[in-house]
Amino acid sequence: MSKSKLAAMLAIASLVASPAVTAADAGGAIIAAQCNGCHGFEGASKGAAPALKGRPAPYLSQSMKDYKSGKTKGTIMNRIAKGYSDAELDNVAKYYSGLK
């Protein structure tokens, strides 16, 4: 079973399993699924939107936080990043960084 599948399963499992340990990862997987529409399945972009799959978590996390704060001027990402807490953005970054 691929790691992505495990991560996705985790999202479902953790809520009843051991939320103290895994709720953050679960939230990351659930939110990340929503990013795939623009960034491609598992974040492996086929277009101009940047690929997210397997990139380092600190880089992804900081990029999203910079969109959120406006430090990086983008187009749609400034508006989207504002929808999440820093912790949620960290979880999304961790999820994509774990994909091979």
Added chain:
Amino acid sequence: MTMNRRGFIKAMGAAGAVSSLSLGGCSIAGFKPGGGHVVIIGGGAGGATCAKYLRHFDSSIKVTVVEPKTQFATCFMSNWVIGGIRDQNWITHGYADWSRKHGINVVHDTAVSIDPVAKVIKTKGGQSIKYDRCVVSPGVDFRYDTIEGYDEAVAETIPHAWHAGPQTALLRKQLEAMPDGGLFVLTAPPNPFRCPPGPYERASLVANYFKKHKPKSKVLILDAKDAFSKQGLFVAGWKEHYGYGTSNSMIEWRSKANDGMAQAIKAGSRTVVTQFGEVKADVLNVVPAQKAGSIAAIAGLTDASGWCPVDHLTWESKLHKGIHVIGDAAIQAPIPKSGYAANSEAKVCAAAIVALLNGNTPPTPSWVNTCYSLVTPTHGLSVAGVYNYVDGKVAEVKGAGGLTPMNGDYSTEAIYAESWYKNIIDDMFG
């Protein structure tokens, strides 16, 4: 990385234990440990995404998609074909490779009934398909009773082109055949309807085609509304590119208050009748008022509004247990009826079904909508929304989302519009 992996395995183990416990004290009807059969009606943006993510989340689940078409043309980006900047093949996608790759059973047939008690779907071709959970993703159908003289038969010559495919090709062909100096009339529907900025992008891209190839021609939008999606941005774009607001404008928009609402069609003369007048078109495109795709009403999933009330945690119907409704057919406000929304809801629904089939609690959902429109091939506009689950229903996350800023980076947005399409298609049909 190692920690992640351990976490995943631990969670998997815990999930297994929970499933076993649930099984031990099993009181859930139809519960099948480690699997179950999910039947999805409709292989469009919602249905295809849901099928793929169900298999991705839990490969022990058997998934069947019931979809009459063997090739699916996306409604989103069909305006690019109508405006002549892409061809029909670009928006058309097959199921065969996808079905093999993900282990999804595709039945090319039309669902004609759903029995929520026996949990059986019947098809036009005479098949009976039993399900543990059913997902209905039928898109929209048209309220032909709202414009006198317009029906499915008339649509064969005066297209709505709001279901993509042959209708898209027909409208494109008519625009190509239209002599220079002609009038293209588009009647825009009342809310709620599929793809709120769609009529205005269509008007824009037809005007773009006229500007290059038939510069004496004009576009008239007759609207059943007094305001529309991305209006300020479209109007600014029309002023910049099409002379909007001048006596020589290539686009005219007539609001409902300004007698814009189509009341009847005289098909023989391509004439639209409004309350106080008539407009004769050279090419006429009637986009009627809409409702949930017909199987939703047949299966008793719609309320008086014509749309399907659902529990936003799972997208399970509020009218029939065990049947989920996603995409345009569902009551989803404040999320608009868009392809991205259907894709977003499909993932939330898939995660909930995996949890329910394993006897677990559905995870807390999160949704996104992103939607691009073109004013010209290099002038793009977007709207975005982030949504969470508050007080038992979907709610907009305040402070997030919104439109391309006025005088924003329209050319980069146009580049991202194409990227959006490539990636959402990869996410659904890849």
